[in-house]
Amino acid sequence: MRVADLRARVERLGSGVTSHVHRLGFASRFLAYLVLHSGTALRRFRLTIAEIYFAGVLSLVIILVSGLFVGMVLALQGYETLQRFGASESLGVLVALSLVRELGPVVAGLLFASRAGSAITAEIGLMKATEQLSAMEMMAVDPIARVVAPRFWGGVLSMPLLAGLFSAMGIFGGYLVGVQLIGVDAGAFWSQMQAAVDVRNDIWNGVIKSLVFGVAVTWIAVFEGYDAPPTAEGVSRATTRTVVTSSLAILFLDFILTALMFTGGNHQ
Amino acid sequence: MNRSTIDLWVGLFVVAGIAGLLFLALKVGNLASFSSSQSYQVQAKFANIGGLKVRGPVKSAGVVVGRVADVRFDNESYEALVTLNIDLNYQFPRDTTAKILTSGILGEQYVGLEAGGDGVMLKNGDRLRLTQSAVVLENLISQFLFNKAAEGKPEAKPEGK
Numbered sequence: 001m002r003v004a005d006l007r008a009r010v011e012r013l014g015s016g017v018t019s020h021v022h023r024l025g026f027a028s029r030f031l032a033y034l035v036l037h038s039g040t041a042l043r044r045f046r047l048t049i050a051e052i053y054f055a056g057v058l059s060l061v062i063i064l065v066s067g068l069f070v071g072m073v074l075a076l077q078g079y080e081t082l083q084r085f086g087a088s089e090s091l092g093v094l095v096a097l098s099l100v101r102e103l104g105p106v107v108a109g110l111l112f113a114s115r116a117g118s119a120i121t122a123e124i125g126l127m128k129a130t131e132q133l134s135a136m137e138m139m140a141v142d143p144i145a146r147v148v149a150p151r152f153w154g155g156v157l158s159m160p161l162l163a164g165l166f167s168a169m170g171i172f173g174g175y176l177v178g179v180q181l182i183g184v185d186a187g188a189f190w191s192q193m194q195a196a197v198d199v200r201n202d203i204w205n206g207v208i209k210s211l212v213f214g215v216a217v218t219w220i221a222v223f224e225g226y227d228a229p230p231t232a233e234g235v236s237r238a239t240t241r242t243v244v245t246s247s248l249a250i251l252f253l254d255f256i257l258t259a260l261m262f263t264g265g266n267h268q
Numbered sequence: 269m270n271r272s273t274i275d276l277w278v279g280l281f282v283v284a285g286i287a288g289l290l291f292l293a294l295k296v297g298n299l300a301s302f303s304s305s306q307s308y309q310v311q312a313k314f315a316n317i318g319g320l321k322v323r324g325p326v327k328s329a330g331v332v333v334g335r336v337a338d339v340r341f342d343n344e345s346y347e348a349l350v351t352l353n354i355d356l357n358y359q360f361p362r363d364t365t366a367k368i369l370t371s372g373i374l375g376e377q378y379v380g381l382e383a384g385g386d387g388v389m390l391k392n393g394d395r396l397r398l399t400q401s402a403v404v405l406e407n408l409i410s411q412f413l414f415n416k417a418a419e420g421k422p423e424a425k426p427e428g429k
Contacts, residue, residue, distance in 0.1 A: 046271075049274065049275060049278050050274055052278050052281070052282075053274045053277055053278050053281075056278070056281050056285075057277045057278060057280075057281045060281060060284075096296050100292060100296065100297075158281075160285070160289075161281065161282065161284075161285025161286070161288070161289075162285070164285055164286075164288040164289040164292060165284060165285055165288040167288070167292055168287075168288035168289075168291045168292055169288075171292075171296060190295070193296055194295075194296065194297070195325075197296050197297045198297060198323070199293050199297040202297065203289075203292050203293055203296070203297045206292075207289065
């Protein structure tokens with residue numbers, strides 16, 4: 001009995017690993033097919049523009065408001081700590097570096113995953129459940145090229161812009177609280193920030209991060225939608241999984257990218 | 269929602285996004301200064317550079333005139349070899365002194381240049397002969413304590429060196 005029990009457990013573990021690897025391989029081939037067949041989405045760019053509207057423009061309000069408040073909170077908290085060391089003039093550096101390097105891409109990515117990623121999954125999943133994708137195939141229209149690719153490129157193009165706006169809005173929020181409310185010297189706030197923030201090392205790396213997150217989130221979103229079981233329950237599960245998986249993916253990728261980008265520079 | 273409205277909003281979104289990134293690059297990152305200007309390189313050896321970092325400022329009379337381009341260790345003289353990029357707009361005499369200074373008490377370290385009196389100006393690839401190392405706090409304290417101890421003993425010779 002014991003041995004059979006153990007064997008069943010090991011088998012379950014094995015099948016779990018196999019199915020995950022299988023799914024990852026399927027997702028990778030899906031991505032490769034998607035990129036190779038995105039000619040339509042890029043040639044008929046209007047399809048992609050409509051998706052930029054749904055993924056990017058409609059996420060603007062939440063991105064801008066969150067950015068403003070994150071920046072304001074950073075300035076309040078940062079001032080409390082810096083002021084103990086008599087370094088409150090460095091507030092601008094603290095706010096700008098935390099936003100540009102980390103919070104901008106990561107928080108914008110998380111918001112994008114829950115605002116736009118879940119919508120993409122639900123839309124594609126429902127199209128599959130109502131057999132619209134099969135209908136397209138019947139009419140010799142490739143649903144990946146016509147439906148999935150524009151959504152993918154729309155998300156990938158929107159994400160860096162959203163992250164940039166998030167950081168810019170956050171720095172503006174930090175300026176509002178730090179300079180206008182608390183009374184840190186405006187000259188020191190901007191000049192120390194400009195002296196410390198490097199365009200290539202900090203801002204460009206932040207843009208690269210947001211681009212990577214954009215690819216990861218939209219890839220997960222379109223794949224989950226396309227792979228969802230064509231039932232109400234299946235679509236709802238796929239939507240949840242999109243948000244969970246892409247949030248974890250963002251945090252994991254962020255760690256890897258930060259380790260690659262920001263640790264080598266200090267050793268001259 | 270009709271087509272032109274969507275186009276308008278996407279256009280506005282892209283313009284706003286690019287404006288945000290430009291704001292970051294120009295206002296926050298200060299791309300405009302020191303990236304386009306031409307510079308020349310000079311080297312200087314220091315016995316100790318303290319916490320000097322690559323891309324640290326090079327200042328003369330408090331004005332930023334260049335950046336630290338490279339810091340490496342010289343295997344023959346056991347000193348630090350620092351390469352400085354100085355803006356071509358600023359010319360210095362050949363006998364200029366380079367010092368490693370600190371801005372404020374806890375501030376970052378920078379290279380301070382003090383012009384000499386030579387008529388010949390520095391060229392690309394020249395080496396600064398006169399340098400002064402960073403002040404190491406531990407050495408300063410031990411020197412101070414040593415002097416205090418020497419003062420305390422009545423039979424000790426004044427100026428023990």
